[in-house]
Structures are given as structure tokens and as C-alpha cells.
Amino acid sequence: MPNQENAVTDYAQQILQQVRKAVVGKDAVLLWVLAAILARGHILLEDIPGVGKTTMALAFSKVLDLQWNRVQFTPDVLPSDVTGYSVPDKDGGMRYQPGAVICNLFLADELNRATSRTQSALLEAMEEGQVTVDGISHPLPRPFTVIATQNPTGAAGTSLLPDSQMDRFMVRLSLGYPSLKDEAAMVLTRQGANPLQALTALMTREDLVRIQDHVEKTYLSESVVQYIVGLISATRVNDNILRGASPRATLSVTAMAKAVACLRGRDFVTPGDVKEVFTHTVAHRLLLSPRAEAQGKQPESILQEILAVTPTPKLR
Numbered sequence: 001m002p003n004q005e006n007a008v009t010d011y012a013q014q015i016l017q018q019v020r021k022a023v024v025g026k027d028a029v030l031l032w033v034l035a036a037i038l039a040r041g042h043i044l045l046e047d048i049p050g051v052g053k054t055t056m057a058l059a060f061s062k063v064l065d066l067q068w069n070r071v072q073f074t075p076d077v078l079p080s081d082v083t084g085y086s087v088p089d090k091d092g093g094m095r096y097q098p099g100a101v102i103c104n105l106f107l108a109d110e111l112n113r114a115t116s117r118t119q120s121a122l123l124e125a126m127e128e129g130q131v132t133v134d135g136i137s138h139p140l141p142r143p144f145t146v147i148a149t150q151n152p153t154g155a156a157g158t159s160l161l162p163d164s165q166m167d168r169f170m171v172r173l174s175l176g177y178p179s180l181k182d183e184a185a186m187v188l189t190r191q192g193a194n195p196l197q198a199l200t201a202l203m204t205r206e207d208l209v210r211i212q213d214h215v216e217k218t219y220l221s222e223s224v225v226q227y228i229v230g231l232i233s234a235t236r237v238n239d240n241i242l243r244g245a246s247p248r249a250t251l252s253v254t255a256m257a258k259a260v261a262c263l264r265g266r267d268f269v270t271p272g273d274v275k276e277v278f279t280h281t282v283a284h285r286l287l288l289s290p291r292a293e294a295q296g297k298q299p300e301s302i303l304q305e306i307l308a309v310t311p312t313p314k315l316r
Helices: 006-021 027-038 054-062 079-083 116-120 123-128 180-189 206-214 220-233 245-263 271-285 290-294 299-311
Strands: 041-046 070-071 084-088 094-098 104-111 130-133 137-140 146-149 171-173 242-243
Touching: 006 027, 006 054, 006 206, 006 245, 027 041, 027 146, 027 171, 027 206, 027 245, 041 054, 054 070, 054 104, 054 146, 070 116, 079 084, 079 130, 084 130, 094 137, 123 130, 171 271, 206 245, 206 290, 220 245, 220 271, 220 299, 245 271, 271 299
Parallel strands: 041 146, 041 171, 070 104, 104 146
Antiparallel strands: 084 094, 130 137
16 A cells, blocks of 8 residues: 555545445445444444445445355344354364355344344454354454444334444444435436446455554544543433443544544544544444433434533644
């Protein structure tokens, strides 16, 4: 990868330009997804069916040259379908048969339609980059990202994701309905061919790992670290929040802020980067108090209040 500090920005512009051929009018969401991938995070897409969640995931897999697997989650999907299982071999031993999660990009479609046991099969893979079957650990390839989709809570046939799993998603995003103009453009782009077929890989998996390593080394000053910790700590003492953000959330905010800084062409994180990623990275991890829920408050608005009252450090 070139040494210039704008190299990540150049790569990002090319990647997003390709993905936009298949996903029309969702530039802001595409940028967040790319930032999470660069930060080695996992993405939860919460939306109604049919707005392009799967198309977006497949577009990124093609442009980034990622080996991908997809599981359509239903109540009859078993944990072994995800993690793999052991089968007898001809020598009398046991041979590991890889599950669907052994790939670079795992698309967990409608994850909240699966049973809790099957949902939990992803926990080790998302946190430790490995799966354990019959006491033997099997590492996942690098890079590795989970893009999970879920229908809104209360939709037919769904169940809530475990709190421990929600905490493992770096960001929660929503595409929403397209505008009339974008929906018309989507129809026109699909006349005669699927736009996914026109996408080309812009880098190898090794290139992506090098970019991720570069992002991870982005400079973080002590004042910015204290700012992140202060924001997370504020979620734990807020009267509207029954359970605040975990230390894993602190690491996620840090990683996302580094990715955004690199996408902006900088080799250091500013408080503005932290503010930009804070809500998307933390909102889905919070449990509101019964009083806040009764008042109709949303996690996003509470986090914005925390941002407004927390002093912003000045970089020296």
C-alpha cells in the first residue's frame, strides 16, 4: 500500500464508486459499512425486507474480492450449519467439515429468525476469529466480517438477538426506503442485467488486511482517549439508561473513529471523529430504563444529549 496519508481515502473512493453501481442512493450507509470493515468490525443492518441489504453485502464482497457465504436463517438452521462439524475419516479419526462461517464475509440473512442457540453459534467467531468444534479450535481466514440483517423487532417469526451478540456488532445501520428518484434509477440500472455482475475487484484480500493494519495504527492522543472513555462512562450513570455501554463499546468507538479519520485523509483521530461515530456505534448496546421507554425516548437522542454536555478536548 502506498505510504501517502491519502491512500486510504483514494481506495475508499474507488470502492464506493463501484458499490454505488449496485446500491443506488445510500452513500452515507455505504461509507459507514466500509468504515466498519476497515475497523475489523461487524455490521448489523436492521430494516424491512427488500430494501437492498443483501445486495449491498454482496457488492462489497465482490469489490473487495472476499470469499463470502450466506445463510438464510430460519428456526430449523442448526449451530453446526454455521460452525461446522466433525465426520469420521477413513483412518478411524475425525475430520472437520467447515461450516458456512469459514469465509471472509459471512452474510447472516434475517439472523433474528433463528433460535437463540443458533444465533449464539456466531459469538466466538465474531469476538475471537475462530470456531471451536469438539474441543478443537479452527481459525477463521483474514479478513473476516459478519454482515447480519434482521427484520424490525415484532415482525412475524422473529426473536430478539442476545445482548451479548448485539454488543459484538460494531455498528447498527438502516438503509430505509429509497427516494423516488433513486428508486427510478434502480429500476433503470437493472434493465437487461444485474448490476452486481458488472462489479470488479479493486484489491486482493491481502491488500485489505494491510489497509486494516494501517487504520489500526492511526494515532490516538491521550486527550481523545479520555474523551472516549468519558462518553462511554456517561452512559453508565445516565438516569435514562438502565445498562450502559460495555468496555467493548469503548474499543469499538475507538476503532471506528480511527477508520473515519483515515477515510478523511488524516493519520490522527480528532474529537470530531469520535462524535461522528459515537451514536451509530453505541445506540444498539444500551438498555433504556422503563421510565425512558414509557416516555418514548430513543437511545440516539439520549446519546446526543450526552455528547452535548460532555466537554470536548482541544488537540495540542
